[in-house]
Amino acid sequence: MNFRNISAWSIRNPVVPIILFIGLTLAGIVSFREMKIQADPDIEFPMVIVSIAQPGAAPAEIENQITQRIESSIRSISGVQSISSTAREGNSQTIIEFQIGTDIVEAVNEVKNAVDQARGELPDGILEPQVVKAQTSSNAIGFFAVTANDMTIEQLSWYIDDSIAKRLLAIPGMASVERSGGVDREIVVEIDPARMQAFGVTATQINTVLRQVNINSAGGQAEVAGSRQSVRVLANAKTAYELSQTEISLGGGRRVKLADVARVEDRYGELTSKAKVDGREVVTFSISRARGESDVAVYDSTMDELRKITRETNGAVQFTRLGTEVDDVKVQYDSSIAAMIEGAVLAVIVVFFFLRDWRATFVSALAIPLSSIPTFWFMDMMGFSLNMLSLLALGLVAGVLVDDAIVEIENIVRHMRMGKSAYQASIDAADEIGLAVVATTFSIVAVFLPVGLMPGVSGQFFKNFGLTVVAAVLMSLAVARMITPMVAAYFLHAKGHASHGEGRAMDRYMQVLRWSLDNTRAKELRAQLTRVRPTLAYYAAPLTIGLLAAIGMMMPRTPASGAEEAVEQVSVASKLLGALFIGFVPAFLVAIPLTILVGAGIARIHGGSKGQGFLGWASFNFRRFTARLRDHRVWMLGIGLGALGITGVLFTVVPQEFFPQGNGQFSRASVEMVPGTTLKQTEAIMAEAAAVIAKEKDVKSVFQRVREGSGFLLVTLDEDRDRTRVEFERALTPELQKIADARVNFQLQPRGERHALGLRPGSARAGLGHPGRTDERAQGAGRAACLGRHAPPGNHHHAPA
Numbered sequence: 001m002n003f004r005n006i007s008a009w010s011i012r013n014p015v016v017p018i019i020l021f022i023g024l025t026l027a028g029i030v031s032f033r034e035m036k037i038q039a040d041p042d043i044e045f046p047m048v049i050v051s052i053a054q055p056g057a058a059p060a061e062i063e064n065q066i067t068q069r070i071e072s073s074i075r076s077i078s079g080v081q082s083i084s085s086t087a088r089e090g091n092s093q094t095i096i097e098f099q100i101g102t103d104i105v106e107a108v109n110e111v112k113n114a115v116d117q118a119r120g121e122l123p124d125g126i127l128e129p130q131v132v133k134a135q136t137s138s139n140a141i142g143f144f145a146v147t148a149n150d151m152t153i154e155q156l157s158w159y160i161d162d163s164i165a166k167r168l169l170a171i172p173g174m175a176s177v178e179r180s181g182g183v184d185r186e187i188v189v190e191i192d193p194a195r196m197q198a199f200g201v202t203a204t205q206i207n208t209v210l211r212q213v214n215i216n217s218a219g220g221q222a223e224v225a226g227s228r229q230s231v232r233v234l235a236n237a238k239t240a241y242e243l244s245q246t247e248i249s250l251g252g253g254r255r256v257k258l259a260d261v262a263r264v265e266d267r268y269g270e271l272t273s274k275a276k277v278d279g280r281e282v283v284t285f286s287i288s289r290a291r292g293e294s295d296v297a298v299y300d301s302t303m304d305e306l307r308k309i310t311r312e313t314n315g316a317v318q319f320t321r322l323g324t325e326v327d328d329v330k331v332q333y334d335s336s337i338a339a340m341i342e343g344a345v346l347a348v349i350v351v352f353f354f355l356r357d358w359r360a361t362f363v364s365a366l367a368i369p370l371s372s373i374p375t376f377w378f379m380d381m382m383g384f385s386l387n388m389l390s391l392l393a394l395g396l397v398a399g400v401l402v403d404d405a406i407v408e409i410e411n412i413v414r415h416m417r418m419g420k421s422a423y424q425a426s427i428d429a430a431d432e433i434g435l436a437v438v439a440t441t442f443s444i445v446a447v448f449l450p451v452g453l454m455p456g457v458s459g460q461f462f463k464n465f466g467l468t469v470v471a472a473v474l475m476s477l478a479v480a481r482m483i484t485p486m487v488a489a490y491f492l493h494a495k496g497h498a499s500h501g502e503g504r505a506m507d508r509y510m511q512v513l514r515w516s517l518d519n520t521r522a523k524e525l526r527a528q529l530t531r532v533r534p535t536l537a538y539y540a541a542p543l544t545i546g547l548l549a550a551i552g553m554m555m556p557r558t559p560a561s562g563a564e565e566a567v568e569q570v571s572v573a574s575k576l577l578g579a580l581f582i583g584f585v586p587a588f589l590v591a592i593p594l595t596i597l598v599g600a601g602i603a604r605i606h607g608g609s610k611g612q613g614f615l616g617w618a619s620f621n622f623r624r625f626t627a628r629l630r631d632h633r634v635w636m637l638g639i640g641l642g643a644l645g646i647t648g649v650l651f652t653v654v655p656q657e658f659f660p661q662g663n664g665q666f667s668r669a670s671v672e673m674v675p676g677t678t679l680k681q682t683e684a685i686m687a688e689a690a691a692v693i694a695k696e697k698d699v700k701s702v703f704q705r706v707r708e709g710s711g712f713l714l715v716t717l718d719e720d721r722d723r724t725r726v727e728f729e730r731a732l733t734p735e736l737q738k739i740a741d742a743r744v745n746f747q748l749q750p751r752g753e754r755h756a757l758g759l760r761p762g763s764a765r766a767g768l769g770h771p772g773r774t775d776e777r778a779q780g781a782g783r784a785a786c787l788g789r790h791a792p793p794g795n796h797h798h799a800p801a
Contacts, residue, residue, distance in 0.1 A: 007408075007430030007485040011423070014490070017482040024374035024475075031380035032373070036294035038387045039329045043460045046081075046098040047134035048111045050074075053091050053127040063087040065123045070094050073118035077110050095134075100456035108133050140178075140286035141295050142302060143322040143714075145277050145703065150316055154268050156283050157182030159317075164285070164309065171301045173293030180705070181275030182283040183268040187240055191262040199256050201248060206262065209248050240266035274683060276704040277320055279690070284322065284705075294385075296333070299326040322703050323666045323714055336391035343398030344368045351406055360409050363487050367405035368398070370483060371476040378471040384464050393468035400444070401472060404437050404480030409488060416494045426489035434481065441477040445470050518632045525627035532617040542591035596621045663724045668747040669693075669736070671711040677741075679708050685742045686711040692735050698728055713744075 010017045052066050067085045071094060074083060079102045085094040098107050112131045119129070146164070148156050157179065165177040189210070191203060219231035237243035244259035258264060275284045289298040306319045347368065352361040372394065384390050411433045415425035452466025453459070599618025606615070628634055671689055673682060683706050690702045690713060698721040705712035717725060729746040736744035 005431055005434075006481050007434060008427045010482040010486045011426055011430075011489045014486050017486055021370055021374070021479070021483060024377065025370065027377040028373035028375065030377075032376040035376065035380055036292065036385040037296040037329060037333050038385045039295055039325055039332070041385060041387050041389065041461060041464045042291055043457060044104050045134040045457055046100060046102050046104060046107070048096045048098070048104075048108050049130075049132050049134060050094040050096070050111060050115060051091065051130040051132075052122070054123065054125055055090050055127075057090055057123075057125075059087050059089055061123075062090070062092045066092040066126065067094065069118050069121050070115065073114040074111060077107075077114060079107065104133050140288050141326055142299055142324040143284060143286045144306070145275065145282040145284045145320040145322055146317065147277075147280070147282050147320070148313075148317045153281065153283065154183050154185075158185065160283060160285055167305055167309070168287060168302060171298065171305060173290050173298045174302070175288045175290040175293075177285055177287055179283065179285045181273060183271055186267060186269040187243065188265050188267055189243075189258070189262050190265070195261045199261055200250060201256060201261050205248055205250075206258065209246060209258075213246055214243065240264045272679060272708055274679070274704075274706040276686075276690075276706070277322070278694070278701055279687070282320070284703075292383075292385075295326050295329050299324065320701075323716070325664075328664065332388060333386060333391065336395055339395045340372070340398045343395065344372075344402075347399045347402045351402065355410065355413060357413065357492075359492050360413055360488075363484055363491060364402055364405045364409045366487060367402050367476060367479045367484060370479045371401040371472060372398070374475050375468065375472045378475075379468055382467060382471075384468065387464060389461060389465040390468045393465045394472065397469055397472045397476075401476040401479075404441060404476050405484045407433060407437055407440070408480050408484045412485065412488050412492070416492065417497065419497045420494065422492040422494045423489045425494065426485045426492075430481070430485035437480055438477065441473050441480075444473045448473075516632050516636050519630075522627050522629075522631035525630060526624060529620060529623055529627070532620040534617045538595075538614060538617055539592065542595040545591055596625075663726075665717050665719060665725075667715040667717060667725055667729055669713040669715070669729075670745055670747060671713065672743045673709050673741060675709060677709040679706065682706055682708060682711055685739065686713070688739055689713060689736060689742070689744055692739070693732065696728070696732065698723060 050070055052070065054062065054066065057065075063085075067087045070092065071083055071085060074080065074094070074096055077096075079098045080096055081099045082097045083094060084097075085092065096107075096111060098104075108131060115129050115131060146156060146160060148159070151159060160179050160182070165179070168174055168177045189206070191206065196202070214236050216236055217233050219233040221228050222231050223229075237246070241264075244257070244262075244264035246258045247255045248258060248261075249255055275282050287298070287302055289295060310317060310319065344365075348361060348365040351364045352358065355361055355364070375394070379390060408430060411429040412422075412425050415429040416422060418425075420428065448466045448469040450466070452463050452468075452470060454462050454466070596618045599615055600622035603615035603619040669689070671682075671686060673685060677685075686704050686706050689711075690704055693699055693713065693715055694702050698717050700716040700718050703714040703716070705714075717728065721728075723731070733746060
């Protein structure tokens with residue numbers, strides 16, 4: 001049994017293919033129900049992020065003592081393409097970008113080893129270095145604001161951390177819940193310099209005592225009541241007052257209480273940021289799904305839980321959705337499934353229009369579900385999800401899946417109309433057309449398989465697309481070679497001899513085909529011509545003139561002098577040879593046709609078009625060319641070449657981007673001020689920018705994220721609006737640029753770049769007044785932006801690998 005006679009085997013043994021495809025269909029249905037719905041496939045970028053914190057350190061100290069040493073230790077790693085770092089107060093972040101194709105797991109291990117080796121050179125007081133790989137699954141999928149009328153900002157912050165976050169983290173697939181805005185609880189120890197000097201106490205002594213005393217530690221084991229139990233030493237203070245009674249040894253038997261030299265208070269940390277919705281202060285949080293989980297399932301479960309919390313608190317706690325991409329994912333999924341169904345229905349209608357037999361149409365249409373549904377099983381085995389690219393692949397092949405079955409069933413119907421039974425016609429027709437069907441399918445595989453095996457980040461995206469197409473068309477081949485002939489053999493009814501491939505539509509098609517191949521008039525005109533043989537001079541003269549013109553255009557116009565004369569002579573000789581070599585083709589294509597055209601015109605004026613000599617030769621070639629124009633095949637070829645040329649021109653004109661700009665409901669803008677701007681001053685500037693935006697008729701709400709010296713605006717637009725998001729941003733940019741002492745820019749939002757709204761101000765910026773222009777700082781920070789990791793303003797420097 002081979003690809004040629006597998007159809008005959010399936011017809012004679014129908015049970016095996018039926019059971020096989022029933023199993024594949026059931027497996028596909030189960031896999032489809034369990035597959036995750038995502039915006040984009042989970043991608044691992046060839047980037048590793050190193051983050052090291054040293055609380056209280058200045059940006060200059062962070063750069064000199066941490067960032068530069070980390071960069072020096074990383075440069076020796078093989079495969080590093082670029083290194084970019086951000087140093088700010090208390091934190092250093094270094095992004096290492098590796099070459100395409102680098103194993104990201106191995107890269108993370110090498111970076112960890114390099115950081116461990118440099119650990120001894122780093123200053124004391126740093127926290128444990130964090131080394132992570134960049135991946136899209138850690139991006140936030142939803143952002144919410146929380147308001148409560150009966151809670152202070154401190155109580156609301158604690159409620160989110162202690163209650164809401166814990167309940168949301170219990171949702172299957174939830175990775176993290178991060179709060180933004182609000183305040184954090186702190187036990188503040190404010191030392192009194194005068195009292196410290198009087199008692200002879202230093203800040204180092206106080207810090208050492210607090211570190212050593214205020215801890216809980218293991219105390220070994222003890223035998224209590226005949227059983228061995230673990231013992232723990234509880235030394236931490238339960239209240240701020242107990243902490244203030246901690247004694248500090250001064251030497252010589254002297255001791256002093258912490259309360260004697262400092263004031264200890266249980267309060268909340270300094271307010272360094274605020275979050276507002278339409279001018280009202282709120283606390284925000286974001287949610288992120290785990291790798292491999294569904295955006296839609298996690299988001300819907302979150303919304304159900306938030307509604308449940310609102311009911312339990314009798315509406316005292318309210319949640320406002322600030323932004324999410326899950327709505328777009330749902331629309332994308334629904335539209336893709338609808339497009340697949342519409343494509344399948346239209347394919348069935350087209351098949352019935354040509355075959356005009358409902359039984360043959362049913363057999364052909366059966367290939368669509370039997371090919372597409374088992375494809376989900378193969379997608380699940382390859383670890384794919386229902387994302388933009390895999391759904392695009394299924395929508396693309398919705399009509400292709402039935403192609404092989406149409407070829408099979410059309411040939412079977414043709415054999416049946418030759419007088420054969422359905423059984424015999426199925427065997428003969430399937431064996432006859434088998435290799436052609438296989439060749440057609442594998443030509444599609446040959447196109448899309450390399451797409452699915454592309455290397456690099458782009459390959460991780462298009463792997464879902466290419467391999468899904470390959471799996472679908474291979475399934476359609478299996479259906480066409482096994483199921484379609486077998487069902488046709490037992491389901492179709494033979495009606496004896498009949499005409500095939502005829503009808504009014506086919507007659508009109510054949511008329512058009514015959515017209516496009518007609519060259520009768522061209523042959524008649526060429527038969528009337530008398531050939532005039534040319535001489536060498538007819539070609540030599542125009543070619544010489546054309547070559548001289550080409551040489552003149554390529555030769556230098558200013559003569560060289562002095563020491564450059566010898567070099568210029570060599571340059572002139574090389575240009576002369578280049579002109580002779582390159583200028584021959586345009587001279588042949590332009591000079592000779594132009595000579596023929598001029599000669600034919602002169603011959604027509606003087607009446608020498610039928611004579612010999614140059615004028616007769618020119619007239620002969622011109623009339624032969626015009627006769628060729630009466631050949632319809634030339635016009636068909638010209639139309640094809642013209643379409644190809646127009647396609648090439650449009651290819652250079654159409655804008656190029658990895659993902660198309662969408663018309664989302666959310667618009668984002670970043671605000672930056674001069675260094676040293678206080679929170680109160682920043683809040684005033686942010687309020688002014690929010691007021692300008694809120695005046696627009698398309699604006700539904702404005703969210704503000706205020707930090708010292710920078711801010712972030714998230715604008716929710718009305719769903720029913722006349723302007724697109726990009727048009728809205730372009731119209732509003734000049735008004736925002738009028739705000740004094742601030743730089744306000746809308747953030748570029750290509751698909752797949754999910755910004756951490758409300759968490760950190762965005763760092764990928766470009767003014768819409770200059771499309772396509774981004775500065776070096778925006779490009780460097782953009783790599784962090786696409787990961788949802790936005791570097792706050794600070795000292796920036798780039799270290800090329």
